Amino acid sequence: MWFPFVVNTPAESPLSPTLPTDLAAAHAMILAERQARVEAQAEALAAKAAASSTEVTIAHLKLMIEKLKRELYSQRSERTARFIDQMELQLAELEEAATEDEIAAEATARQASLPAPALRRRPVRKPFPEHLPRERVVIAVPTSCPCCGSMKLSKLGEDVTETLEVVPRSWKVIQTVREKFTCRACEAITQPPAPFHVTPRGFAGPNLLATILYEKFGQHQPLNRQSERYAREGIDLSVSTLADQVGAATVALAPLHELIARHVMTAERLHADDTTVPILAKGKTDTGRIWTYVRDDRPFGGADPPAALYFASRDRRQEHPDAHLAAWRGILQADAYGGYNGLYDPARPGGPVTSALCWSHARRGFFELADIAASARRGPGAAPVSPIALEAVKRIDALFSIEREINSLSADERRQVRQERSRPLVDDLRSWLGEQRVKLSRSATVAKPIDYMLRRWDSFASFVDDGRACLSNNAAERALRGFALGRKAWLFAGSSRGAERAAAMATLIQTAKMNDVDPQAWVADVLARIAGLPQGRLDELLPWNWRPLPTTAIAA
Structure with a gap:
């Protein structure tokens, strides 16, 4: 059995457009379709740019809310700081994407002869610092009126457009001239003494030495990478030369x-x-240690400057x-590492x-069991949040x-505030922890x-009785x-002497940072x-006493 069917011709189909019969009309239709396609593309890119701008605005507002909450409620935990850093990174990524979308939308709008899409509002740029040198570039003006x-x-008058620019690092050689004089009466020859160099027969100036030291110990750039970068700038400084x-x-900074x-x-x-530092050994690396002892009296109003050793x-x-001690x-503010027990011995x-043990370490153990956000990220198979740990975190907070x-x-x-407000909380926390521990099994x-x-x-409770x-x-x-960050760059210390040298330079650099220098x-x-100061005046060069020389003194 078969069924008859009717085939529509293209002229009879309601979906087929009517095509022009002459070439000029066909060209006009093609151009019109291209224009329509470009306009549609421009509208789509404008919508995409608007959506990106909205995402940037939302991310920016969320970041402002988190910062205000942190200022209002004093949430200065490391987790909160990392969360804000993550939000700032996300905001930067969104702004970069939004700028790309806006540029693409503007270019397509110009191609389609459409008005430019509305751009997102940007913060008003602050004026450039006054101390920066200005280089004036004047565009040549026409010698005659372009109209008549x-x-x-x-x-x-004139309009000035300021553009911030950076000049790549420049190198120079300082020639110190020591003139010789002879006396016509006694024929004695006199000459001023040679300038001081940190290294014997040295050739590196103090600024170059400071750059090498800070990049190695402050920015964690090994000497081989510094040598490669200097070579690309046309300066041949081998690794052995830099190490010298x-x-x-x-040695010069040891005092x-x-x-x-x-x-x-x-x-x-x-x-x-302390933290781990791999130290090179024969055919392997030893897990060495960097120990730090920090003096910071600012929390209890101390006037002495902070420092790190x-x-x-x-x-x-x-x-x-x-x-060390x-x-x-x-x-001694520290964790519960058993290596400090000898210091606490009454027979010492x-x-x-x-x-004085660290409550942040103790809180961390509870927080890992009470982190609701981390448990949600792990999915349905994650361990449930411990109500005891959650309550302990609240009490410690x-x-x-x-x-x-x-x-x-x-x-x-x-001490007075702690006696009035903190002691009841500490005593109550101890009683509560004891009650909860009795109810738990050994494997909990x-x-x-x-x-x-x-x-x-x-x-843990000693802080209540001592305000320091x-x-x-x-x-x-x-x-x-x-x-911890540098280990990823230099991988290991080359020797025990190298680790000790890194510890000595870290003492200088970190102490300067702590004193805002x-x-x-x-x-x-x-x-x-340092070579021109007597031993009794070296205190003037410590970071908290240091004052840079004025320009006139440096020139002299």
Whole structure:
């Protein structure tokens, strides 16, 4: 059985357009379709640019809200800071994409002879600093009127457009001329002494030395990479040559390192911590350690300047902190590392060190079990959030909230507030942790951070009775952050001497940063002046006493 069907011809189909029969009309139709397609594309790109602009605005507003919340509620935890950094990175990515979409939309609109799409509002650019030199570039004006050709032109004024530009690093050779004179009476020859160089028969100026040192120890750029970059700039400085300069400069700066170490070891309270540093050995690398001891009296209103002292070792044995702090007594802010136990021994010569453990370490153990956001990211198979850990985090956060209010007050004022407000919370937390621990089995995950605190409770609670103590050891952790980042760049220290040299230079650089001093400018000025100062005036070159020489003195 079959069914008849009717086939429509193109002229009879309702979907087929009527095509022109002559060539001119066909060309006109093609151009019209192209114009329509370009206009549609321009409208689509304009819509995409508008959507990108909206995303940028939303991200910017979210970032402002988070920053305001942080300022309002004083949420200065590391997690909050990382979250804001992540939001700023995301905002930068969105702004880059929005700019690309706007440029594409503008170009397509011009091609389609359409009005330019509305651009997103941008912040008003601040004027460039006045201290920057200005280079005036004048565009040549016509010699005659472009309208009538008259030569009678007079200046009405000018419009100045400022563009910020950077000049690549330039090198120069300073020729120090020492003229010789002879006496016609006695025929004696006299000549001024040669200028001081940090290295024997040295050729590198203080600014070049400071650049090499800061890039190696402050920016974590190994000497081989520096040598390659200098070669691309036309300067041949081999790795061995740079290493010679680094060794000599380290020796020249050793007196300042000793002064900083002496200043740190006179503190009433120190922050202590360590981090791993691979040290090259025969056919392998040893897991060495960088130790830091930070003096920072600003939290309890101390007037003494902050400073950081570093040491290096090939292992983490207890003998190292015992040797570092052999002659020191005071409050030691640290984690529960057993290598510090020798310092707390009552039989220690000179008396024991007072332990003040870090509440941030204790809180971290609970927070990992109470992180709701991380549990949501892990999916349905993730372990449930522990209500005990969540409650412990809330109670510890209440103590940190009080600490933020009394930061920078005097030690007596801090102690008084802690006795009135923090002690009841600390006592209640201990009782609550003890009650919860009785209900838990030995294998419960939340039992580990509870035991960590209860077994060391006296050291955790010591801050209540001493206003000089802090609630956390974040100052030492911040001081070690550079080494944690640098490990990815230089991979390992070449020897124990190399690790010790890195520790010495880190002492100088980190101390300068803590005192709001540009480390590279400071090191350059110190290298230029240290040979001309007597031993009794070296204190003038310490970061907290340092004042750069005026331009006239440098020229002289």
